[in-house]
Amino acid sequence: MPLAEPMQTALLFGILGLLIGSFLNVVIHRLPRGLSVVSPPSACPACGRRVRALENIPVLSFLLLGGRCRGCAGRIGWRYPVVEALTGLLTAFSAVQLGWGPQLLPGLLLLWALLALTFIDLDTQLLPDAITKPGMLLGVLLNTGVWYGMGQPLFASPLSSLLGLLLGYGSLWLLAMAYLKLTGKHGMGFGDLKLLGMLGAWLGWSAVPMILFIAALTGGLVGIALLAAGRGRHYAIPFGPYLALGGWLMLLWPQQIIHGYFSLLGG
Ligand SMILES: [Zn+2]
Known part of the structure; x- marks a missing residue:
């Protein structure tokens, strides 16, 4: 029983999905290593530079930074934006399919x-x-x-x-x-x-x-x-x-x- 237009639902949950995808990157990296998924905040694995809020926008930051860390210019893995984009797309699609309920x-x-x-x-x-x-x-x-x-x-x-x-x-x-x-x-x-x-x-x-x-x-x-x-x-x-x-x-x-x-x- 959809309460909103599918396009609006897709957009809303697509954005939510991108943000969740950013968190899933942390979970995927840290959970198998037995590290906390809430602290410390994300940092460059090469130089330890803390990822600022503006550098942590899903997919967009990766593109704007050219896939490189602003501190040491080390490559950021392409897997990060892929996980974010995939989570965004699948979340939007699933939300439309499941409907508001x-x-x-x-x-x-x-x-x-x-x-x-x-x-x-x-x-x-x-x-x-x-x-x-x-x-x-x-x-x-x-x-x-x-x-x-x-x-x-x-x-x-x-x-x-x-x-x-x-x-x-x-x-x-x-x-x-x-x-x-x-x-x-x-x-x-x-x-x-x-x-x-x-x-x-x-x-x-x-x-x-x-x-x-x-x-x-x-x-x-x-x-x-x-x-x-x-x-x-x-x-x-x-x-x-x-x-x-x-x-x-x-x-x-x-x-x-x-x-x-x-x-x-x-x-
Ligand atoms: Zn770095």
Whole structure:
């Protein structure tokens, strides 16, 4: 039920997304290193020069500074503006899709958590407990307590949320154990289990097989593309980003994806 024009919604949440993206850069950099995400303020990693407010405008500052630190002229990684722009675009798009309602802010919170997890996994092959564990708890709480008084569930019924947590964690645990039995190697990190458990807690049990399907499909396609480019063998391909992609798609289009999947099966 949109209360505002889609363009206004997109603009408003696009700007919010750029600012959140700037914060996600801090989270992505500091969380895996065990540093605080609130203090100290951002500084150039090369010369330690503190980033001033005017140098901290998402995307724009990077362009104005020519991608260089004003103190030491050291290069600023292009990843920073990319994360900001991507967060801005996906936040605007997701807000328009979710619409003005109780799902809006929790849905965006899930998107931001998934973005942080994606880039941390790409950097470190880890999905930090500091995000996935509170994420699991929050998913169950949002679907049971907070919104239950409104007469309708937020993303899933309380039972579906709990089953989703168990199914998400459990199904990957079984896969990981089977892989270990067959190959004698650990193919999957426990972070993947917790991430799928978290997505199940947020989106309900029926989202879990869909997310696994999307992750296996997209992960497989990228894996084949990397192999074809002759780079596959040297890259440990993390599974987290594909689970995150599946979770985001199921957040925005749960019914459409489930219907599409079953019509695909039905021929
Ligand atoms: Zn510097």
